[in-house]
Amino acid sequence: MSDSILKNRFGEGAATAIPSDAPLAEKPGHKLRTSNNIVDRKTLAEVGGDQQVDSKELQVLSGQDIQFVEEAGQVGIIRLDRSWNKDGNANCPNMFTGPTVRTERERFRFDGHKLMYHLDRIALWEKGEKFAPVHIDMGLTKFCNTACLYCYAVVQNMTQGVMIQRDALLRYIEDCGKLGVRSIGFIGDGEPTLNPALYDATVLARKLGIDTAMATNGLLFDMDRAHDMLRDMTWIRFNLSAGDSEGFQRVHQSKGKNFDLLVEKIKTLVEIKKKHNYSCTLGLQMVLIPECYDQVLKEAELGARLGVDYFVIKHCSDSEYKEIGIDYKDYLRIEDVLKEAEKFSTDNYVVQVKWDKIKAGTESPLYKDGFRKYDVCYGTPFVLQMSGNGKVYPCGPFFNKERFYIGDIHEQSFFDMVMGDRYWSVHRDVTMSVDVHKDCAIGCRQDYVNKFLWDLKNPPEHINFV
Secondary structure, eight states: OOOEEEEOTTSOEEEEOOOTTOOBOSOOOSOOSSOSOOBOGGGOOOOOOOOOOOTTOOOOOTTEEEEEEEETTEEEEEEEETTSOTTOOTTSTTSOOOOSOOOOOOSOOOSSOOGGGOHHHHHHHHHTOOOOOSEEEEOSBSOOSSOOTTOGGGGGOOOTTOBOOHHHHHHHHHHHHHHTOOEEEEOSSSOGGGSTTHHHHHHHHHHTTOEEEEEEOOTTOOGGGHHHHHHHOSEEEEEOOOSSHHHHHHHHOSOHHHHHHHHHHHHHHHHHHHHHTOOOEEEEEEEOOGGGGGGHHHHHHHHHHHTOSEEEEEOOOOOTTOTTOOOGGGGGGGHHHHHHHHTTOOSSOEEEEOHHHHGGGGSOHHHHTTOOSSSSOOOTTTEEEEOTTSEEESSGGGTTOGGGOOEETTTSOHHHHHHSHHHHHHHHHHHHHOOTTTTSOTTOTTHHHHHHHHHHHSOOSOTTOO
8 A cells, every 4th residue: 555645736735545556547537636546446456554643643722731641552642721720729620619511402413423313223223124224315416517626426436417317216215205214315426406306306205204405516506496495305505615716716626706606596595494484404514625724714704694504514535545635634733723613603503513523633543544443334224325326335435336236226116125135135245244444434424323333232241330
C-alpha cells in the first residue's frame, strides 16, 4: 500500500492510499480533491498495509491542561479544567451549588442513530426471522449536474443518463409499503432531482405511510412541485458546502451564479413552508474539507438568514483507498471555528457539528485508520442501500462489487427480493466474510447502528447490574 501525500490544485494537503499496482478507472469522471485517479473496482485486487499516526497530536482547548497517561502499552488522555482548583471554589465538583447547565432535549439526532425506537425489528433479527429494512438510502440517478470535490459517488462508477425508470420506481414504492419499510431517503450516488419520477414517488410513498426525505444540490428542484414535496416529505437537505458564490464555485465546481439561484430557491421554499404550515424540515449540510474551512461561518450565518431549520457540518467520507484524500487530523485545526458556528443556534435554528466523526483525529490510531469498535457488520438488513440504476446492495461502498449484488428492481419485485434467499444470503456473507477493519470505508452509514447491535450480540457479564 503506497501512501501518497501531495498538494492539490488548491494548495491543500491530500493524502491518498492507492496501491501502486491498483487498476485505475479509464474514465473516472470529474476531479476529486486529489486527482482523477480512481480505483477500478471491477478488477479489484486485495491489498494490505498498515498506517500509523501519532495519537498525541491533538488540540488543547482554551482553559484546559492535558496529561498523558501510559498504561499497558496504550496512551490515555486526561483533560484538566483549570477552574477546578484546590481551593474549593464554586466551580469545583462535589460542592453541591446547584446545576451549572440544563441539558435540553435534542431536536435532531445528526450524530448517532435511532434504532432503539424500532425494537420490533430488532426482535425479529435476534430470532433469525426475515424482516423489512427500517430505512433505505437510495439513489435515483447515476449522474449529477455539479462536480463536488468531495463526491464519494465518483468512486462508484457514475454513468451519464442512467436512472431508475418511472414504472420500476413506483412499483418499488408499492412493495416498500407492503413490506413495512418505514422510511426512504433519496440520498444516493446521483442527483435525485434529475429523475422526473421523484415527485410522484414522494406523493405515493406518503399515501402508503412511508416517510421520505431527500438530499439534493437543489439547483434543478422543480418549484412547480414545491407544495407536493413540502407537504409529503419529512425533510429536505440541501448539500451546500459554501457560504458565498466564490466558495460555491471552488467546492462544487459549478458556476458562481448558481449559488444565487440556489439561495433564492431555498428562500422561496422556506416562505411557502411557513405560509402553509407544512411540517417538512429544511436544512443545509456542509461536507467538511479544507477547501471550505473559510466558508463555515459564512454558511452558518446564511442558514440563519434564510430561515432554514438547521445547518449540519459533517466529516467527509473517504473510500478504503482514500481517493478523496482526507486527513482527519486536519479537522482539529478549525475546532474553534466549528464551535463558533454552533453559536448561531437559536430556538428555531440548529447549528450542529457531527463531533463524533469530526473528532476521529483524536481517536486511537486503530480507529483513525479504519479499525472499528466492533468486529462484525450487522447493520445492513436494517439500513439498506440502492444505487441510482436500481441495483440493490447491502451498503453503498459495495456498489459494483458483484459478490454483494442482490438484484435489480427493474427485473424483480422488491417484495420478492426481500423475501427471497439471495437477499439474506448476501447479508449473511457480509456478517461472515467482511473484515470491517480493512474492507470498509471510514465513517460508513451503518457505523453507529453496528456499535449498538454489536453490544446486543456481545453482552458483558452481570448484565442485571445496570
